[in-house]
Amino acid sequence: MTKVTATSDSHLSGVAIWRRIADAVRLDIVGGKLARGDKLAGEMELAERFGANRHTVRRALQALAAEGVIRTEQGRGSFVDSAKRLSYPIGRRTRFSEGLAGQASELRRQVLGTRLENASASVAAALGLVSGAKVTRLDTVSLADGRPISRATSWVVYRDFPDFAARFAGEQSTTAVFAGLGVSDYVRASTRISARHADAEETALLKLAPGAILLVSEGVDADVNGRPILYGLSRFPADLMELVV
Amino acid sequence: MTKVTATSDSHLSGVAIWRRIADAVRLDIVGGKLARGDKLAGEMELAERFGANRHTVRRALQALAAEGVIRTEQGRGSFVDSAKRLSYPIGRRTRFSEGLAGQASELRRQVLGTRLENASASVAAALGLVSGAKVTRLDTVSLADGRPISRATSWVVYRDFPDFAARFAGEQSTTAVFAGLGVSDYVRASTRISARHADAEETALLKLAPGAILLVSEGVDADVNGRPILYGLSRFPADLMELVV
DNA sequence: GCCCATTTGTGCGTATGTATG
DNA sequence: ACATACATACGCACAAATGGG
Numbered sequence: 286m287t288k289v290t291a292t293s294d295s296h297l298s299g300v301a302i303w304r305r306i307a308d309a310v311r312l313d314i315v316g317g318k319l320a321r322g323d324k325l326a327g328e329m330e331l332a333e334r335f336g337a338n339r340h341t342v343r344r345a346l347q348a349l350a351a352e353g354v355i356r357t358e359q360g361r362g363s364f365v366d367s368a369k370r371l372s373y374p375i376g377r378r379t380r381f382s383e384g385l386a387g388q389a390s391e392l393r394r395q396v397l398g399t400r401l402e403n404a405s406a407s408v409a410a411a412l413g414l415v416s417g418a419k420v421t422r423l424d425t426v427s428l429a430d431g432r433p434i435s436r437a438t439s440w441v442v443y444r445d446f447p448d449f450a451a452r453f454a455g456e457q458s459t460t461a462v463f464a465g466l467g468v469s470d471y472v473r474a475s476t477r478i479s480a481r482h483a484d485a486e487e488t489a490l491l492k493l494a495p496g497a498i499l500l501v502s503e504g505v506d507a508d509v510n511g512r513p514i515l516y517g518l519s520r521f522p523a524d525l526m527e528l529v530v
Numbered sequence: 531m532t533k534v535t536a537t538s539d540s541h542l543s544g545v546a547i548w549r550r551i552a553d554a555v556r557l558d559i560v561g562g563k564l565a566r567g568d569k570l571a572g573e574m575e576l577a578e579r580f581g582a583n584r585h586t587v588r589r590a591l592q593a594l595a596a597e598g599v600i601r602t603e604q605g606r607g608s609f610v611d612s613a614k615r616l617s618y619p620i621g622r623r624t625r626f627s628e629g630l631a632g633q634a635s636e637l638r639r640q641v642l643g644t645r646l647e648n649a650s651a652s653v654a655a656a657l658g659l660v661s662g663a664k665v666t667r668l669d670t671v672s673l674a675d676g677r678p679i680s681r682a683t684s685w686v687v688y689r690d691f692p693d694f695a696a697r698f699a700g701e702q703s704t705t706a707v708f709a710g711l712g713v714s715d716y717v718r719a720s721t722r723i724s725a726r727h728a729d730a731e732e733t734a735l736l737k738l739a740p741g742a743i744l745l746v747s748e749g750v751d752a753d754v755n756g757r758p759i760l761y762g763l764s765r766f767p768a769d770l771m772e773l774v775v
Numbered sequence: 776g777c778c779c780a781t782t783t784g785t786g787c788g789t790a791t792g793t794a795t796g
Numbered sequence: 797a798c799a800t801a802c803a804t805a806c807g808c809a810c811a812a813a814t815g816g817g
Binding site: 299300301304307308309312317318348372475476477478479480481494495496498499500527528 | 548553562
Binding site for chain 3: 546547548582583585586589
């Protein structure tokens with residue numbers, strides 16, 4: 286019906302047709318509609334379904350094959366070669382490693398660095414500080430079975446936890462660090478979720494194809510008295526992860 | 531430094547540089563870094579910042595101007611011409627209209643249609659039915675101040691609420707329909723959030739630029755006894771909306 | 776082995792889009 | 797506005813591999 290061509294494409298999307306097809310097919314796979322080992326529809330049928338040329342479909346399938354999502358065999362077809370998306374639970378008492386337990390056999394958190402900086406307007410607002418107040422910033426990448434699944438940045442009030450950066454090196458989890466600093470318990474006070482394209486740094490760190498979509502979760506953790514102790518900004522590849530409330 | 535060109539672009543992203551620039555600038559605006567009336571950086575400076583040619587930056591600014599996000603004045607610069615993103619609250623007791631009250635002056639829900647169908651595997655699983663059971667499907671688009679902000683599809687068990695479709699025509703809200711059918715209260719039992727590109731139909735209905743990113747929220751509402759009564763799939767343009775947990 | 780339909784792989788020509796200078 | 801280079805998308809044709817009679 287509506288033939289989507291580079292030329293007829295009404296508003297000139299700036300997103301190639303082959304990429305939209307690749308995204309749609311990948312969605313069926315990570316969303317569970319197609320399971321590992323399943324045979325995809327033929328190139329002709331996909332071309333028909335998306336109103337595109339077979340070459341364009343092939344370009345999309347090549348991209349998915351390069352990602353390791355599918356495998357193509359001449360004369361036989363294309364087959365699903367990867368698993369469902371991981372679910373990251375979001376709740377008042379969520380802890381990173383607990384949430385993903387059972388979904389991956391090996392979870393690892395890599396610390397990219399810590400540094401002392403002056404709170405930007407948004408960080409200050411989230412932590413209830415004046416703009417420019419000293420905060421400790423922590424940059425991490427998390428991996429499940431060796432694959433990067435999140436890029437997180439956290440800010441902690443320096444005045445309240447001057448040792449935060451030093452302690453983090455020796456500990457595996459944020460929970461453990463806070464426990465060592467006298468905060469026995471904390472809860473998620475608020476979470477905002479949005480989505481956007483990955484920038485260059487995120488593309489590199491998360492080993493994504495350029496133009497990949499990220500789910501962005503932005504939240505504040507507070508202690509039992511409701512005092513904000515940590516502001517976090519996490520970015521998840523939308524292809525690999527979904528958030529469960 | 532890292533010059534991003536169509537040619538040097540490592541793996542051929544399928545997303546044009548002008549679109550990535552437009553997305554990044556729009557993000558600063560809807561994310562609150564730039565407020566209505568603020569002046570954007572000059573074209574030369576933006577070109578420098580993104581490592582692109584000034585022509586390419588101009589292409590991005592043209593796209594944003596066409597969307598109504600910015601306004602460009604010869605000899606003066608470009609200025610922010612739109613407001614912050616709307617926040618859609620997600621909680622156990624969230625109602626659509628209550629959640630957005632105060633953020634827009636006029637909210638409207640448009641019914642695209644209702645129909646009786648056989649539950650697909652995913653719908654059946656969510657509602658606790660056998661695959662193929664009869665369900666009523668309801669398709670809607672919601673608008674805030676005339677702008678489409680969500681595309682939702684809901685499924686209700688036909689056996690439990692045979693009059694659902696008929697009643698919806700006369701009522702404004704799902705809450706009112708359920709109230710008329712004897713369900714005085716219901717809560718959100720589970721929610722899964724993901725992100726992806728819009729397809730052709732969504733692009734048309736939500737009046738988006740092709741290739742736009744959607745936040746997808748998938749959830750089950752249950753009555754006070756925990757019995758699933760409605761399965762909903764909502765899609766929000768990530769440029770306009772964020773979800774707050 | 777051979778034929779055949781199906782499916783993927785490849786080559787060529789053309790038009791338009793993207794990005795630079 | 798112009799010139800250049802490459803990417804994207806299409807259409808047609810044919811080659812190569814697979815699997816079933």
